Amino acid sequence: MATVEYNRIGKSFGAVNIMRDVSFRIEEHQFVVLLGPSGCGKTTLLRMTAGLETVSEGDLMIGGKRVNDVHPRDRDIAMVFQNYALYPTMKVYDNIAFSLEVAKVQTDEIKRRVEAAAEVLNLTPYLQRYPKELSGGQRQRVAMGRAMVREPSVFLFDEPLSNLDAKLRAHMRTEIRQLHNRLKTTTIYVTHDQIEAMTMADKIVVMRAGKIEQIGSPDEVYDTPASKYVADFIGSAAINFMPGTVVTGEGQPAVDTPNGRIRVLPGAAVKPGQKVICGIRPTDAVVSDDGPIRTRALLVERMGHDVQLCTAAPAGQFLAIVDRSRPFAEGVEVRFDAAPEKVHVFDAETEMRL
Amino acid sequence: MHQSRGIRTLRTIAGWLVVGVFFFPIYFWTTVAFRNAKDIFNWPPIFVDFEPTARNFEQVFGISLGFGFGAQEAVTPGGGNFYMAPRLWDSIVIASMSTVLAIVVATLAAYCLSRMHFRGRHEFVNWVLSTRMMPPVAVAVPMFFIFKQFSLLDTYLGVILVHGLMNLPLAVLLMKSFFDDIPSEIDESALLDGASRWTIFRRIVLPMAKGGIAATAVLCFIFSWTEFLFVLTLTQTSIKTVPVVSSTFVTSIGTAWGNMAALGAAAIVPAFIVIMLVQRHLVRGLTMGSLKQ
Ligand SMILES: Nc1ncnc2c1ncn2[C@@H]1O[C@H](COP(=O)(O)OP(=O)(O)O)[C@@H](O)[C@H]1O
Ligand SMILES: [Mg+2]
Numbered sequence: 060m061a062t063v064e065y066n067r068i069g070k071s072f073g074a075v076n077i078m079r080d081v082s083f084r085i086e087e088h089q090f091v092v093l094l095g096p097s098g099c100g101k102t103t104l105l106r107m108t109a110g111l112e113t114v115s116e117g118d119l120m121i122g123g124k125r126v127n128d129v130h131p132r133d134r135d136i137a138m139v140f141q142n143y144a145l146y147p148t149m150k151v152y153d154n155i156a157f158s159l160e161v162a163k164v165q166t167d168e169i170k171r172r173v174e175a176a177a178e179v180l181n182l183t184p185y186l187q188r189y190p191k192e193l194s195g196g197q198r199q200r201v202a203m204g205r206a207m208v209r210e211p212s213v214f215l216f217d218e219p220l221s222n223l224d225a226k227l228r229a230h231m232r233t234e235i236r237q238l239h240n241r242l243k244t245t246t247i248y249v250t251h252d253q254i255e256a257m258t259m260a261d262k263i264v265v266m267r268a269g270k271i272e273q274i275g276s277p278d279e280v281y282d283t284p285a286s287k288y289v290a291d292f293i294g295s296a297a298i299n300f301m302p303g304t305v306v307t308g309e310g311q312p313a314v315d316t317p318n319g320r321i322r323v324l325p326g327a328a329v330k331p332g333q334k335v336i337c338g339i340r341p342t343d344a345v346v347s348d349d350g351p352i353r354t355r356a357l358l359v360e361r362m363g364h365d366v367q368l369c370t371a372a373p374a375g376q377f378l379a380i381v382d383r384s385r386p387f388a389e390g391v392e393v394r395f396d397a398a399p400e401k402v403h404v405f406d407a408e409t410e411m412r413l
Numbered sequence: 414m415h416q417s418r419g420i421r422t423l424r425t426i427a428g429w430l431v432v433g434v435f436f437f438p439i440y441f442w443t444t445v446a447f448r449n450a451k452d453i454f455n456w457p458p459i460f461v462d463f464e465p466t467a468r469n470f471e472q473v474f475g476i477s478l479g480f481g482f483g484a485q486e487a488v489t490p491g492g493g494n495f496y497m498a499p500r501l502w503d504s505i506v507i508a509s510m511s512t513v514l515a516i517v518v519a520t521l522a523a524y525c526l527s528r529m530h531f532r533g534r535h536e537f538v539n540w541v542l543s544t545r546m547m548p549p550v551a552v553a554v555p556m557f558f559i560f561k562q563f564s565l566l567d568t569y570l571g572v573i574l575v576h577g578l579m580n581l582p583l584a585v586l587l588m589k590s591f592f593d594d595i596p597s598e599i600d601e602s603a604l605l606d607g608a609s610r611w612t613i614f615r616r617i618v619l620p621m622a623k624g625g626i627a628a629t630a631v632l633c634f635i636f637s638w639t640e641f642l643f644v645l646t647l648t649q650t651s652i653k654t655v656p657v658v659s660s661t662f663v664t665s666i667g668t669a670w671g672n673m674a675a676l677g678a679a680a681i682v683p684a685f686i687v688i689m690l691v692q693r694h695l696v697r698g699l700t701m702g703s704l705k706q
Binding site: 137140146205 | 598612
């Protein structure tokens with residue numbers, strides 16, 4: 060187990076800079092998820108951590124030691140690649156055993172460890188098969204087994220679930236997290252799927268175009284998104300944005316938007332007249348007969364426990380997830396309100412949280 | 414795919430026609446090997462209706478086959494002018510050793526060119542290829558003098574070197590494209606697993622490149638088996654390969670077509686065996702299963 064620390068890391072491919080000033084720290088035993096859209100530099104950051112890519116700027120520390128120039132095999136890191144990269148000419152057993160063989164571990168010790176890993180990952184019946192004889196999910200587990208047997212001090216996962224079907228993905232999500240709870244190996248997990256990030260992470264690092272947008276626990280990034288970008292990225296149902304201008308009405312700051320006057324927290328660092336963007340999550344919108352947001356229901360989607368209302372508001376489409384106790388019909392007027400502490404306010408210019 | 418009966422029959426006929434076009438010369442050449450001289454240039458040509466003889470083979474291989482087609486002739490002691498059996502052996506040695514040489518060097522070089530990043534890598538590949546752009550005959554005479562200087566004339570080593578080196582550019586290029594097709598994440602996985610470059614090459618990459626090596630080896634072998642110019646210039650009396658000795662059947666008193674055909678037909682056999690052996694490894698999709706689809 061080790062800590063990993065990124066200290067003002069930058070990366071350029073030739074003259075093209077794709078990452079700059081990335082700094083954060085991963086504590087021992089932590090499960091950190093790097094979250095960001097495709098092309099934002101997640102894989103590159105993982106590859107730099109593993110030593111497969113040079114670090115252009117800054118210091119990379121593993122276990123307190125600077126490892127910028129340490130050879131990949133001396134970093135004690137295991138990585139599960141986005142495409143698994145199993146050894147196709149070796150059986151599952153040999154795939155998993157390879158690192159131990161290379162390290163000249165005793166044969167019976169190798170056998171013990173490979174079988175233990177296979178047991179944990181439910182791979183025991185497949186040890187004598189070739190990778191091409193396995194399903195996608197099984198291959199994914201072989202890739203994990205290969206990383207696990209080495210008992211490395213850091214695990215790196217690069218979008219390991221992105222090619223599995225939805226059900227298997229949900230299953231593997233819990234498996235991986237349970238595995239981590241058992242092994243407690245420091246883990247960096249890369250994904251573009253915010254659900255994976257929210258469900259698995261101790262800490263989420265939200266990335267955008269080679270920079271860090273926000274670092275925090277799943278609750279923190281959900282409850283207090285640092286920017287409009289994070290607010291938009293996190294959350295299953297898309298957050299509703301509306302532009303507006305700050306006014307001070309009745310002693311409490313509020314924002315005048317096309318959707319009406321929306322109250323915000325007195326604590327928010329807003330000045331009267333400032334141009335802002337308000338964000339209200341669909342789950343935070345409450346139906347209220349004298350609420351400021353007047354909408355017309357376009358679509359009523361029953362989701363079992365809740366009802367998702369897709370409505371037309373003056374500022375565009377407005378989405379709300381509400382209790383199903385009230386009957387809704389398409390075409391009727393529905394008015395919404397939101398508690399001031401649930402309204403996220405971002406500067407219209409910088410799109411940063413206020 | 415559903416096809417009407419007519420189309421299927423047509424396809425079968427077309428297929429057999431193509432096979433026939435390719436197979437006919439081999440058939441005819443082989444029958445020539447079993448004919449007496451008088452039966453070779455008949456007009457109209459005869460295809461099956463001739464009196465078979467083993468004489469051509471007996472002369473070329475210096476043995477008495479003793480199965481009774483036609484008159485059994487005494488084999489000339491010491492082999493005679495047409496005794497060519499050792500030449501077949503020369504061909505086998507040169508073709509297989511030069512193939513081994515080309516494959517070993519090309520595989521190592523191609524792996525480096527595919528995986529290691531060094532200055533001038535792309536230029537290097539082009540330069541390797543450029544050595545095959547001039548006509549071989551342009552270097553044949555200089556080669557003769559160089560080989561003479563190094564006492565390589567008329568030796569196995571000399572011809573093996575020439576054939577091996579001539580095959581290198583193409584072999585390197587072919588092998589490089591096979592290595593390029595193997596995802597580098599597989600190497601990187603092994604690197605993180607603690608393997609050295611050499612271990613990765615030997616245990617991971619080489620087994621995956623088996624099909625590529627087999628294909629390249631077939632090409633190298635056939636090239637050396639049929640190469641004429643350099644064997645002609647760089648050998649004198651002690652070794653000669655089949656293509657060169659075939660030309661010696663053309664003599665001042667006429668061409669010994671029957672003997673030439675006998676040697677030619679016999680020369681198909683070792684090449685055929687090598688290709689069959691190698692072909693078992695020409696399986697595709699060796700990287701299958703490594704990646705998620
Ligand atoms: N070897 C490379 N050479 C040049 N550019 C690269 C290379 N690898 C990645 N990039 C660029 O770096 C950016 C980040 O890529 P990557 O780390 O793969 O993103 P992600 O994994 O988040 O999808 C992309 O714009 C990509 O084009
Ligand atoms: Mg990626």
